[in-house]
Amino acid sequence: MKKLFTSESVTEGHPDKVCDLISDSVLDALLEQDPNSRVACETCANGNFVLVMGEVTTNAKIDVEKIVRDTVREIGYNKDEYGFNADTCEVKVMLKKQSSDIAMGVDASLEQKSGEGIGEGAGDQGIIFGFACNETESYMPAPIHYAHKLAERLTKVRKENVIKYLRPDGKTQVTVEYEDDKVKRIDTIVVSTQHDEDVSHAQIEGDIIEHVIKPIIPEELLDDNTKYYINPTGRFVIGGPEGDSGLTGRKIIVDTYGGYAPHGGGAFSGKDPTKVDRSAAYMMRKIAKDIVRQGLAEKCQIQVAYAIGVAKPVSVCVETYGTNKVSNEEILEKIFKEYDMTPKGIIETLKLRRPIYKSTTNYGHFGKENLSWEK
Numbered sequence: 001m002k003k004l005f006t007s008e009s010v011t012e013g014h015p016d017k018v019c020d021l022i023s024d025s026v027l028d029a030l031l032e033q034d035p036n037s038r039v040a041c042e043t044c045a046n047g048n049f050v051l052v053m054g055e056v057t058t059n060a061k062i063d064v065e066k067i068v069r070d071t072v073r074e075i076g077y078n079k080d081e082y083g084f085n086a087d088t089c090e091v092k093v094m095l096k097k098q099s100s101d102i103a104m105g106v107d108a109s110l111e112q113k114s115g116e117g118i119g120e121g122a123g124d125q126g127i128i129f130g131f132a133c134n135e136t137e138s139y140m141p142a143p144i145h146y147a148h149k150l151a152e153r154l155t156k157v158r159k160e161n162v163i164k165y166l167r168p169d170g171k172t173q174v175t176v177e178y179e180d181d182k183v184k185r186i187d188t189i190v191v192s193t194q195h196d197e198d199v200s201h202a203q204i205e206g207d208i209i210e211h212v213i214k215p216i217i218p219e220e221l222l223d224d225n226t227k228y229y230i231n232p233t234g235r236f237v238i239g240g241p242e243g244d245s246g247l248t249g250r251k252i253i254v255d256t257y258g259g260y261a262p263h264g265g266g267a268f269s270g271k272d273p274t275k276v277d278r279s280a281a282y283m284m285r286k287i288a289k290d291i292v293r294q295g296l297a298e299k300c301q302i303q304v305a306y307a308i309g310v311a312k313p314v315s316v317c318v319e320t321y322g323t324n325k326v327s328n329e330e331i332l333e334k335i336f337k338e339y340d341m342t343p344k345g346i347i348e349t350l351k352l353r354r355p356i357y358k359s360t361t362n363y364g365h366f367g368k369e370n371l372s373w374e375k
Contacts, residue, residue, distance in 0.1 A: 005176055006176075007259060008258065009258075009363060012362045013167070013169040013240055018075060019247055020043075020249070020270070022052065023269045024361045027355075033060035034058045036353065042249070043068075045084070049241075050090070052091070053094040053095065054270065065091045069087065075168050083243075120274060121308065121310050123274040123275045123343070124277065124308050126266050128277065128281045130288040141261075144260060146174045153215060162211055165198075166193055167237075167239060172189075193208065249270075252267050268365055279350070282373040284302040287335055291320075291331060302318055350372045
């Protein structure tokens with residue numbers, strides 16, 4: 001049976017990703033000085049304006065406005081003609097202390113209060129998913145794997161001046177054709193990239209195919225019927241926060257599995273690891289990947305659920321889509337035996353009280369070998 005599945009990615013200059021990176025940069029700066037910082041940092045951007053808001057409890061002293069400007073400049077928004085400029089944008093900071101009602105559940109779990117001796121409770125209720133499959137070397141589904149690689153390449157050719165007229169904003173999309181649940185070919189590739197005003201559509205199309213698509217997509221997955229849509233509107237000069245408002249946490253499907261596996265709903269960026277929306281998603285990815293890598297299944301999805309202030313998960317569910325080599329019950333038993341899924345256990349296992357989060361923001365939180373939950 002044949003089917004098509006599509007996933008998308010975006011570059012770091014996309015307005016939502018600008019906000020994600022600012023939030024994670026603030027988080028990293030706080031954790032660098034105080035590893036026990038509690039952070040829920042949200043950013044929004046529109047035009048030449050950035051607002052950083054949220055709840056922070058920390059002993060760290062940081063210059064948030066400087067972090068914003070340095071981050072925006074690093075992305076590449078450094079000219080007034082872009083409508084968004086690191087040196088001239090207005091920055092407003094509205095950070096306050098974390099709610100004491102939330103803090104009391106995180107500081108000491110329900111189990112600890114009842115004498116069981118288990119540490120921190122979950123920072124919120126939530127359902128979280130982890131997923132892995134053997135379709136690609138990254139153990140990620142092929143559509144999101146290639147969409148991320150294209151977006152990352154699009155940024156690389158811009159920053160290295162391989163294509164000199166590119167601007168920071170951009171999006172990619174890849175449609176994969178499956179036959180009997182195996183990757184057969186790539187049916188469609190979409191790339192939309194911001195550019196200078198005086199460049200022709202024909203040049204953009206040729207350069208993107210030559211310098212972005214060909215170096216990334218395996219030749220054996222392309223054929224005469226593969227469709228390419230490069231800047232299909234014909235023009236993409238106005239972009240970034242000048243073209244559309246940005247907000248932390250609006251690219252959760254880009255951040256995870258491209259829609260190939262479920263998402264629990266909670267965003268990642270700007271949150272310290274006591275927030276299980278983030279830390280448990282990393283742990284569930286690790287567990288799912290370990291199961292696939294060890295040959296126990298070709299695909300594995302883990303769902304876990306937490307209650308605020310409670311350390312142990314209230315439920316854990318395993319789905320292997322009929323690809324398992326041992327029973328799901330055996331896999332579940334192995335998970336409970338080998339992995340500590342309490343917030344404290346996750347933080348310690350994955351070493352999450354470190355300033356590592358800027359490296360997660362763009363091109364997916366999963367599939368990068370340098371991250372502890374991927375090793």
